[in-house]
Amino acid sequence: xxxxxxxxxxxxxxxxxxxxxxxxxxxxxxxxxxxxxxxxxxxxxxxxxxxxxxxxxxxxxxxxxxxxxxxxxxxxxxxxxxxxxxxxxxxxxxxxxxxxxxxxxxxxxxxxxx
Amino acid sequence: xxxxxxxxxxxxxxxxxxxxxxxxxxxxxxxxxxxxxxxxxxxxxxxxxxxxxxxxxxxxxxxxxxxxxxxxxxxxxxxxxxxxxxxxxxxxxxxxxxxxxxxxxxxxxxxxxxx
Numbered sequence: 001x002x003x004x005x006x007x008x009x010x011x012x013x014x015x016x017x018x019x020x021x022x023x024x025x026x027x028x029x030x031x032x033x034x035x036x037x038x039x040x041x042x043x044x045x046x047x048x049x050x051x052x053x054x055x056x057x058x059x060x061x062x063x064x065x066x067x068x069x070x071x072x073x074x075x076x077x078x079x080x081x082x083x084x085x086x087x088x089x090x091x092x093x094x095x096x097x098x099x100x101x102x103x104x105x106x107x108x109x110x111x112x113x114x
Numbered sequence: 115x116x117x118x119x120x121x122x123x124x125x126x127x128x129x130x131x132x133x134x135x136x137x138x139x140x141x142x143x144x145x146x147x148x149x150x151x152x153x154x155x156x157x158x159x160x161x162x163x164x165x166x167x168x169x170x171x172x173x174x175x176x177x178x179x180x181x182x183x184x185x186x187x188x189x190x191x192x193x194x195x196x197x198x199x200x201x202x203x204x205x206x207x208x209x210x211x212x213x214x215x216x217x218x219x220x221x222x223x224x225x226x227x228x229x
Contacts, residue, residue: 035217043222044220045220047219099145099169100164100206100208100218101135101147101157101170102147102157102217103159104149104157105156106156107156
């Protein structure tokens with residue numbers, strides 16, 4: 001079974017600064033997908049960024065980018081120029097090829113200080 | 115295009131009762147997945163339905179069941195409620211699935227409280 005671990009329960013960043021959230025996973029599959037989801041206090045889960053395991057290039061979405069290290073099974077999220085609206089719970093998630101089942105990490109609560 | 119909707123948004127039930135939660139996916143989406151979110155266990159996959167067939171099932175007791183209708187709307191049912199079933203139940207829909215990277219869109223969730 002796949003497992004996803006987020007070792008940082010809480011992180012804090014100053015507005016306009018950069019922060020990196022860590023995620024490691026364990027799998028025996030070769031093809032899979034990795035995601036970062038954001039869950040603001042309103043509870044609506046929003047997809048931030050995704051990475052296909054077969055792609056070597058790290059995904060980037062505006063201020064959000066990932067550092068995908070397949071051999072190390074590491075998938076960290078970097079948020080640049082942090083904004084107050086970035087404050088939320090961030091979940092790392094894994095999806096294999098058998099349907100849409102997501103395995104989530106325990107989450108990291110990000111606080112942004114003005 | 116309307117997002118994923120879940121009804122009801124809040125629900126209070128008594129131990130031993132049963133409950134049915136509903137999820138309407140984004141128009142055109144054929145895959146619906148259900149997740150349970152609790153402070154202690156985090157986010158856990160319940161099951162996924164695709165074209166009215168259960169495709170995957172998580173590690174939950176048989177009291178948890180679901181179904182999908184021909185219009186892709188899905189319901190999940192929990193029978194003989196226990197205090198530990200109190201949670202936020204999230205529904206997610208996707209265009210398809212399996213060997214694709216179609217993203218999942220989540221609904222706002224149904225907050226179930228069992229007393």
